Amino acid sequence: MRIAVIDENPVRAAIIEDGLAEVGERDVFVISERSGMARAIETIDPDVILIDLGNPSRDMLEEYFAVSRAVSRPIAMFVEQSDEDTIAAAIDAGVSAYIVDGLSQRRMKPILDLAVRRFQAFSRLQAELKEARDALSDRTIIDSAKKILIGKRNISEPEAHKLLRDHAMNSNKRMAEIAEAIVTAEKLLGGGL
């Protein structure tokens, strides 16, 4: 496991590094400079990033991940004090994982594994959500195109569907693309849409 520890305080970073001794097979990289952090992460290409909740670079890091999803990585966070409720709330709110009391050494390995799993689950969820949204807007545009065809060519709904599907297959395009072309043409030609 490749682990990047982001901490501007070299002493604390060293303690964290020690705490990671338990985590079997591992490479630990400490990043303590704010400038050039993005590049450092890209070079290290870690499996997981370990950072303090109050770290001053959090906004920068989140922005960096938002801009380039491809380099986005699971984040495990640690805090000075905490209780069970807080941890539960943190997990609900989507933190990959949460480490209490700075570091409780025995729990490090399962927490880091959990961080990676949760991150993957969230990424998958986001991808599915996007697919579902696309599918939804596809359906809307296909329905509009069908209505135009039904009105213009005086055909039934199944016939309109078949017409769209056949045309899509013949031209090696998605049905939604054909539908969009029809709707756009109708708009430009001053149809009632």
Added chain:
Amino acid sequence: MSIVQMNIGFLPLVDAALPILAEEHGFAEEQGLHLNFIRDVSWASVLDRLLYGHTDAAHLLAPLAIATTLGRGRPAKALAVPFVLSLNGNAITMSHALADKVAPAGMLGDPVSVGEKLKSEVVKRAAAGCRIRFGVVHRYSGHNYKLRYWLAQCGIAPDTDVDIVTIAPPFAADALANDEVDGICVGEPWNSVAVERGVGRIVLVTAQIWRRGVEKVLAMPAEKLDDDRDKIERLVRALHFAARHFVDPANWDTNAEILARKNYLDGSAKLINRAISDRIMLTAGAQPLDVPDFMFQYREAANFPWKSQAAWLYSQMLRWDHLAYNAEDQLRAEEVFRPNVYRTALKGLDTPIPGANAKLEGSVTGSLPVGSTQGRLTLGANPFFDGRVFDPMEVANYLDSLPKL
């Protein structure tokens, strides 16, 4: 009445003033509250502490409250905003090298003419293969949206003609000093810190881009507001009295001194006083300049959470995250702002309360008496610099009408 403890998260900015002053001047205690403060450096930390229950309420960027509710980039978690902590109060500070090319000396620039000159500078740099770089405090901030609104209207594509990067407010002046950026759009006192260090010049203030733009809000998880409505209404009352105290010139020096303390902004009272008094020093050693409405508070029910302001922020989120309009999301975004909590909290006090929940943003050019459920309310001019009007019922058409860059 026994005193209830509340933890409040904040970033060291002048617009964190109201909760701090509510505690320091005893307005919170009058409402049976004791406020404890937790300071952070980065908005991600403020938000996390709020979501994980370290804090009960927080000083937060208005767009971030909406983005969190809509689940932008993280699982959705509904936040609620019963009170707006400030309108505007930010500025665009540029390096001297850039400011000298695009802005007049000794005065604030005009957004249109600064924009024109900036555009030709952008073109010149593009020919040399480089880009002007701006720092904003967060992707989901009013700073980012106002900067982009201005750039786009001036024909500069925010995504492709310039670079816009994220810098936490306390590092903004450093970034300017180290040539990491050519300009910053940040809240006070961080522009004044840059000016004082001689590393930049204030060229525009965000009030010039939108005269009555919502800035920071008091935010909390929606279920906390619903579960403990009475406590939150008491907090809103305390904040309201703090706002009235804040705008009285007799209190400016004292309030600047309180905010400057180590456990709050840990800064210079002299610099903090500039934002409080709307007297801004544009460049090191210059005479402070009167900038009316620089940070707008209290008057005209400024702290009222207008749903139309939430809707404008939602429209800009769509615009710059490149998302399609969704009526249900707009409703969820507007639901973040809770005008009814504000109304019940301030009922019976000597202060005007708007009758409507939404208005046409940017439509008032003179002063306009409007309907109220109590008191008399007159709104002042609230234009956008391009004269556009935002109708929350017409978000999709509004987005169509904006320059596509």
